[in-house]
Amino acid sequence: xxxxxxxxxxxICQRGTSLTIQCQVDSQVTMMFWYRQQPGQSLTLIATANQxxxxxxxxxxxxxxxPISRPxxxxxxxxxxxxxxxxxxxxxCSVEEGSSGANVLTFGAGSRLTVL
Amino acid sequence: GxxxxxxxxxxxxxxxxxxINCTYQTSGFNGLFWYQQHAGEAPTFLSYNVLDGLEEKxxxxxxxxxxxxYSYLLLKELQMKDSASYLCAVRDENYQLIWGAGTKLIIKP
Numbered sequence: 001x002x003x004x005x006x007x008x009x010x011x012i013c014q015r016g017t018s019l020t021i022q023c024q025v026d027s028q029v030t031m032m033f034w035y036r037q038q039p040g041q042s043l044t045l046i047a048t049a050n051q052x053x054x055x056x057x058x059x060x061x062x063x064x065x066x067p068i069s070r071p072x073x074x075x076x077x078x079x080x081x082x083x084x085x086x087x088x089x090x091x092x093c094s095v096e097e098g099s100s101g102a103n104v105l106t107f108g109a110g111s112r113l114t115v116l
Numbered sequence: 117g118x119x120x121x122x123x124x125x126x127x128x129x130x131x132x133x134x135x136i137n138c139t140y141q142t143s144g145f146n147g148l149f150w151y152q153q154h155a156g157e158a159p160t161f162l163s164y165n166v167l168d169g170l171e172e173k174x175x176x177x178x179x180x181x182x183x184x185x186y187s188y189l190l191l192k193e194l195q196m197k198d199s200a201s202y203l204c205a206v207r208d209e210n211y212q213l214i215w216g217a218g219t220k221l222i223i224k225p
Contacts, residue, residue, distance in 0.1 A: 042120070042215040043159070043203070092158060102147060102166070105213070107158035 002027050002095050006108030013115050018081045021111045023093035028073035033105070034066070035092040043092070049076045083115045118142045120216035122204050127222045128194055136189045136202050136219045144209020150178050150189045151203040153218065159203055163189070191221075199223045 003026040013019050023032060034046040046066055047057040055068040069077045080087050090110045096103040121139045128134040140148070147166040151159035165171055165180035165187060177190040189202055204216040 040124075040217065042217040043205075044215075045213070102164055104149070104161045104164065105151075105159075106161070109158050112156075 001097055001104075002029065002106050004093060004095065004106060004108035006093055006111055008111055009109060010112040011114070013083050013113060015084055015115060017083055018079055019083065019113060020077050020079045021091055021093070023076045023078070023108055025074045025095055029095045030073070031096065032070065032076045033094045033096070034068065034076075034078045035094060035107075037090040037092060037110070039089075046078070046091075049078075080113065083113070085115045088113060088115045118208060118214045120204055120206060120214055122202075122216040122219045124217070125220045125222065127224060128191075130194055130196060130223055130225050132194050133190065133192050134194060134221065136191070136204075136221065138187045138189070138204035138216055140185050140187075140204070140206045140214070140216075142185075142206050142208045142214055145182060146207040146209065146211055148178075148180055148187050149205045149207075149213075150187075151205065152200050153203060154200045162202075194223050196223050196225070 005024040007022050032049040035043045037043050045058050046061045047055045049055045049068045049070040051070045051073050065081050067079045090112050092107050092110045094105045094107045098104050119141045149164050150162040152162050153159040163178035165178050170179045175192045180187045201218040201220045203218045206214050
């Protein structure tokens with residue numbers, strides 16, 4: 001299965017600042033997915049990053065708050081902009097492997113952000 | 117709306133058997149997944165069910181009943197390393213993954 005390197009693994013950020021999370025995959029993939037996991041809650045899909053086109057955002061998430069880059073088939077970044085304490089969460093990137101509905105998600109180790 | 121329900125937390129004894137239930141209400145169904153997530157780590161894939169019945173994989177088995185909107189993950193011969201959160205996820209008619217909040221499993225000696 002794909003190996004995903006994600007950084008930073010954790011950070012403490014000040015309110016109002018922005019932080020960019022990087023995700024590197026060891027193989028070429030069409031789509032990369034960015035998730036948020038808040039304490040005690042389920043995984044929530046933020047957006048799907050496609051190479052060569054704009055990311056597709058889920059309801060409740062907007063590009064101004066979570067800009068995404070996808071410069072090639074192995075790399076993506078997610079920026080959390082103008083952070084507030086409510087953005088404190090674990091952010092995970094993932095890729096799908098397999099075919100049709102049996103696609104399995106492989107995740108990066110996650111980036112744990114704490115906003116003060 | 118779409119919903120996945122799982123118990124928040126369960127406790128079991130080392131060497132025993134535990135069953136983690138998952139019920140779902142989704143628009144359509146294209147498969148159900150179980151993932152394991154150790155504290156501070158990424159979720160990792162455990163099992164996939166798309167047809168009714170039991171899928172066995174070593175100490176872990178997963179069952180699905182589509183008519184009842186129900187699945188369970190069965191863990192046998194529990195080991196301390198099985199202490200983790202177990203996430204249930206369903207792929208809906210649009211192939212979107214709907215995630216449960218996870219069940220934290222605590223194994224005691």
